[in-house]
Amino acid sequence: MEQLITCINCPIGCRMTVDVEDGKVVSVTGNSCKRGITYAAQESIAPKRMVTAVVYVRGSRMPLSVKTSEPIAKKLIFPCMQAIKALMLEAPICMGDVVLRDVCGSGVDVVATKSIGTVPLTPEQA
Amino acid sequence: MLRCDSGNERYGALEGKRVHTEILVIGGGLIGCAVARELSRLAVDITLIERTEDVAEGASKANSGIVHAGFDAKPGSLKAKYNVEGNRRFAAYCQEVHAPYVPSGAMVLAFDQEQRQHLESLLSQGIQNGVEGLRIIENAEILALEPNTNPAVQCALLAPSSGLASPYELTCALADHAAVNGVRFLFDTQAIRLQKRENGFLVTTNHGEITATILVNCAGLFSAELHNQISTHKLSIMPRKGEYYLLDHEEKPVFSRTMFQTPTKMGKGVLVSPTGHKTMLLGPTAQQVEDALDVATTAEALASIREKAAMTWPHMSLRTNITTFAGIRAHEAGDDFIVGATMDAPGAYEAIGIESPGLTAAPAIANALYTQIAQEHSYACKQAWKPAPDLPKAFSAMNLEERAQAYARDPAYGNIVCRCEQVTEAEIRSAIHRPVGARHVDGIKRRTRAGMGRCQGGFCSPRVMEILAEELQIPMLEITKFGGQSRMLTDSLNPSIKEDKGHV
Amino acid sequence: MCDAVSPQKVDVLIIGAGPAGLAAAIAAKEAGAESLLVLEREDEMGGILRQCIHNGFGLHRFKVELTGPEYAQRDVLRVHELGIDVRCGVTVLDVTSDRLVTAISKQAGLTRYQAGAVILAMGCRERPRGALAIPGTRCAGIFSAGTAQKFINLEGYMPGKKVVILGSGDIGLIMARRMTLQGATVLACVEIMPYSSGLNRNIVQCLHDYDIPLLLSHTVVDIHGRERLTGVTIAQVDHQRQPITGTETYVECDTLLLSVGLIPENELSKKADVPMNQATQGAVVDDSLQTDVPGIFACGNVLHVHDLVDFVSAESFKAGKAAAAYARGERRKGKMIRVLDGEGVRGATPQRIGLPQTDDEPEPIQVLFRPACVYENAVVRVLDGQKEIHRVKRRILAPGEMADLTLSPKLLGALSGQDITIHIDASEGVCAWNS
Known part of the structure; x- marks a missing residue:
């Protein structure tokens, strides 16, 4: 099966054609450098994305920003957002705290990217 | 419906009711507020109704803000009379209500012999109208006074009595002054039907009914429509759109006076003028429009402003443009102001067709209506008419x-x-x-x-x-941008706040 | 002169606690500035990073991908660790060329400072609709992309449901994804140029991932809606960026986000009579980030709009260090030469560099600039007067990505003393982009 992929490694943005058979890359064309091949392989077989969002925290005027601790499968983006939207959190929350474990069975946690209702972190905690 | 915490019942007070007021002012623009403020000297019950949710929402928020000297209007017209009278009173008037006013002066530029002749006729017209200090100046003096003027200019009519006002701030200040003297403001209240009754009028609004002994029609673009419901002498408002560019203030203003162009066969020209806040206006255009509420700017009009303004200001730069906007002038078919008692509707008064120089004329128009109403109905004055509320310096x-x-x-x-x-x-x-x-x-x-x-x-x-x-x-x-359905936001991320209140 | 408030003395005063101000403060403190004060108008440090909750920050500086708040937090921690005095909720009202700074806050009222050195780090603002003079009504529902970002990420409100985005800069692209993830429908991202000025990564991950069309060579030509926005008219543009009659399409939407460029916020700089550069709309600076007003330095987006916060931090470290030295009384000696924009180059910064003194090995100097258009296989050349002294090949240059060029110690040591010019030689490339 052929897939069209735009390379994201540099401003050229090569339009690559990737031929995938049985979950394996058979050929990549349209790339201008080696980085394109690596990217095309990963993007055509198991595309992953970081998800970032904000969550409402009870009693806080400002919402809390969160992220997946690692990229998750692209197809899990919307289910992950649904799970994040359903969260109802309480302060205090520290940057780095896990607010949702193993989101959508991805094995990846959702963590806070800022602190709410806490004293600033010490460098060791960061 | 919004409600208000201050003394004035501002919204929805009429809902389904019929209330009586002695004097009803229709329209919360500059003229309506100026008239209400004068009438508030009288010891009678006064109500002002306004279609939108604030004062100055129509032409009063979107015009040039120029206090004209008065050379432009035809001698003998009401425009000429009220313009010159209003100009003389303007500085003191603004001071009374703590609204900004800057005496700036103005010039009308002429680039050829034909335009020079036109300036000479403007000069004699101005003298006839009673404008003081007018004179024609030549190229060198123009460039000495306004160095950014197109050096190709031949001569100019200098009008030292021209000034800069802030029409919307003046309207707000007049409304405040009227309110502290007891005028009741009802917003989101539109007069739909006027009917003559024995000893007065019945006004049907979108919310309820008002009976009034005296009616003052200051409804701007909608004034002729209302007038025609109670008078056999028919009037017609032809909405005229004027578009503008507004440029940011600079450390050194490009022009310190309002720079007009001489009207030619090709059109009226545009002005390039500082505002009272040191920003700069370019415009207006003049397009006849069907829809009295169509304040959209258009690519064609903006292009024509750019082209015309460059004649006055050859090094024009729109780099600091803040916004473009349009206002609609209430031009009446007879091409003059109509101020006074409404024909064959005793007890009704009106100010109709108040386009430029309407801002300048406002103090005089309001005074004329006040004097007439007070005399014809022998209303007594209040014992103590309160001064305008103090407005702290910005x-x-x-x-x-x-x-x-x-x-x-x-x-x-x-x-x-x-x-x-x-x-x-x-x-x-x-x-x-x-x-x-x-x-x-x-x-x-x-x-x-x-x-x-x-x-x-x-x-x-x-x-x-x-x-x-x-x-x-x-x-x-x-929270809205300007009332009605102009909501700024659509939802909250807080799941306990209901989505989309009242928003379809 | 009024003496309602008598000025306090500080060595280095920094205006703004965004990424530029924080990095400058850290460097100034580390370089030995004793009394150091950072004034920030918002209630928290971090500047625009506070609302940039997406990831992708810090790869150059920290070798990890961070979100905006996480990147800012690293500097905030260091600032705390160094005991730097940062005052939030303080707006600077005036800066004079003698470095007298007047500020006001709700907590402390009017305060004045006589600073040994001032670092301008006020950042930039978004161009509003007026800058483009887009015709139409002035209804609710038109926001700059950054304002919408603030509403969602810092205030927790959605500004709309059906969205068109004008401008395909990175903020516009990021907001396309952000609005989509939060439940809005983004109908199109409209770009007047034949190429996007955003990163490919963002085009792929913010538009392609969500099937949001990118309409190149298109613009919004009319805005409809009396109260809230009801729709926009989009049209194709020709090579002169003029709308082509007959290509107009009406798109029903309730929100228009504008991502049409950033402008360094130099109102205070102008009060201090700091000379400006037309191309960057920021101050003219030398290689120590000092402006033409002695003792006043500038760094970050107030100097020139950056793409990467990592480069903002790097630039600001230099400014902080130099400001600390200035406050100690150290003055630069020797001749300054100008760095000029040649063909295809816009806003080369710094605009002046000091010729190295004989006794010490000069530090390399990085010159940043924006290519005027997209070039493939271009050659960037440095001319000393008329003579070419350096050339580098670049596979790709685009206005959306700030280009850099390093002047090595050897190169600096050999300069003749004439002004230098940076050129892009486009003989092999084309001033177009057909992506």
């Missing part, structure tokens, strides 16, 4: 000592909310608590200049909305 205009004193009075002066125009939290809060206070984002902008500057509210609008929500005790989702 933080941006204060010196260091004044700023220190302002902060000592109210620490909210220490919080700059609008960085472009240096507007403080204290000023925004007090704009909401003025007698006729701000109820939406644009209302704050007109009263304080927050959001009027180069970032156009990009930075301050979230904070302005929070203050509005706090002071009016309404949810953020109900």
Whole structure:
């Protein structure tokens, strides 16, 4: 099966054609450098994305920003957002705290990217 | 429906009711507010109704803001009479209600012999109208006074008595003054039908009915329509759109006077003028439009402003353009103001066709209507007519000592909310608590200049909305740009706040 | 002169606690500035990073991908660790060329400072609709992309449901994804140029991932809606960026986000009579980030709009270090030469560099600039007067990505003393982009 992929490694943005058979890359064309091949392989077989969002925290005027601790499968983006939207959190929350474990069975946690209702972190905690 | 915490019942007070008032003023534009403010000298019950949710929402918020000298109007016309009279009173008038006024002077530029002849006729017309200080000046003097003028200019008519006002701030100030003297303001209240009754009128509005002994029609674009319901002498308003560019203030203003162009066969030309706030206006165009509420700008009109303004200002730069906007003038088919008693409707009065020089004429028009009504109905004056409420100096205009004193009075002066125009939290809060206070984002902008500057509210609008929500005790989702369905936000991320209140 | 408030003395005063101000403060402190004060108008440090909750920050500086708040937090921690005095909720009202700074806050009222050195780090603002003079009504529902970002990420409100985005800069692209993830429908991202000025990564991950069309060579020509926005008219543009009659399409939407460029916020700089550069709309600076007003330095987006916060931090470290030295009384000696924009180059910064003194090995100097258009296989050349002294090949240059060029110690040591010019030689490339 052929897939069209735009390379994201540099401003050229090569339009690559990737031929995938049985979950394996058979050929990549349209790339201008080696980085394109690596990217095309990963993007055509198991595309992953970081998800970032904000969550409402009870009693806080400002919402809390969160992220997946690692990229998750692209197809899990919307289910992950649904799970994040359903969260109802309480302060205090520290940057780095896990607010949702193993989101959508991805094995990846959702963590806070800022602190709410806490004293600033010490460098060791960061 | 919004409700208000101040003494005035501002919204929805009529719902399904019939109320009586002695004098009903229709229209909360500059003329309506000026008339209501004069009438508030009388010891009678006065109500002003306004279609939108604030004063100055029509032509009063979108015109050139020029206090014209009075050479332009045909001798003998009401425009000429009220213009010259209004011009003489204007500085004192603004001072009385604490509205800004800058005496600036104006020039009409002529680039050839034919235009020079036209200037000469303007000069004699002006003298006939009673305008003082007019004279024709030549190229060298023009460039000495206004060095950024096109050096190809031949001569100019210099009008020292021309000035700069802020039409929307003046309207707000007049409304406040009327309100402290007992005028009741009803917003979101549109006169739909006027009927003559024995000893007065019945006015049907979108919310309820009002009976009034005296009616004053200051309904601007809608004034002829209302007039025709009670008079056999038919009038017709032809809406005329005028579009503008508004440029940011610079350290050194490009022009210190209003620079007009001589009208030619090719058209009226555009003005290039500073405003009372040192920003700069280019425009207006004049297009006949069908829809009296069509304030959309158009690519064609904006292009024509650019082309024409470059004649006055050859090094024109629109790099600092803040916004473009349009206003609709209420041009009446007879091409003159109609001011006084409505024909064959005793008890009804009107100010119709108030287009340029309507701003300049406003003090004189209001005075004329007041005098006529007071005399014809022998109303007594109030024992004590209160002066206009004090309007503190803008933080941006204060010196260091004044700023220190302002902060000592109210620490909210220490919080700059609008960085472009240096507007403080204290000023925004007090704009909401003025007698006729701000109820939406644009209302704050007109009263304080927050959001009027180069970032156009990009930075301050979230904070302005929070203050509005706090002071009016309404949810953020109900904050509007200028009332009605002009909501700023659609949903909250807080799952306990219901989505989309009243928004289809 | 009014003396309502008598000025306090500080060595280095920094205006703004965004990424530029924080990095400058850290460097100034580390370089030995004793009394150091940072004034920030918002209630928290971090500047625009506070609302940039997406990831992708810090790869150059920290070798990890961070979100905006996480990147800012690293500097905030260091600032705390160094005991730097940062005052939030303070707006600077005036700066004079003698470095007298007037500020006001709700907590402390008016305060004035006489600073040994001032670092301007006020950042930039978004161009509003007026800058483009887009015709139409002035209804609710038109926001700059950054304002919408603030509403969602810092205030927790959605500004709309059906969205068109004008401008395909990175903020516009990021907001396309952000609005989509939060439940809005983004109908199109409209770009007047034939190429996007955003990163390919963002085009793929913010538009392609969500099937949001990118309409190149298109613009919004009319805005409709009396109260709230009801729709926009989009049209194709020709090579002169003029709308082509007959290509107009009406798109029903309730929100228009504008991502049409950033402008350094130099109102205070102008009050201090700091000379400006037309191309960057920021101050003219030398290689130590000092402006033409002695003792006043500028760094970050107030100097020139950056793409990467990592480069903002790097630039600001230099400014902080130099400001600390200035406050100690150290003055630069020797001749300054100008760095000029040649063909295809816009806003080369710094605009002046000091010729190295004989006794010490000069530090390399990085010159940043924006290519005027897209070039493939271009050659960037440095001319000393008329003579070419350096050339580098670049596979790709685009206006959306700030280009850099390093002048090595050897190169600097050999300069003749004439002004230098940076050129892009486009003989092999084309001033177009057909992506």
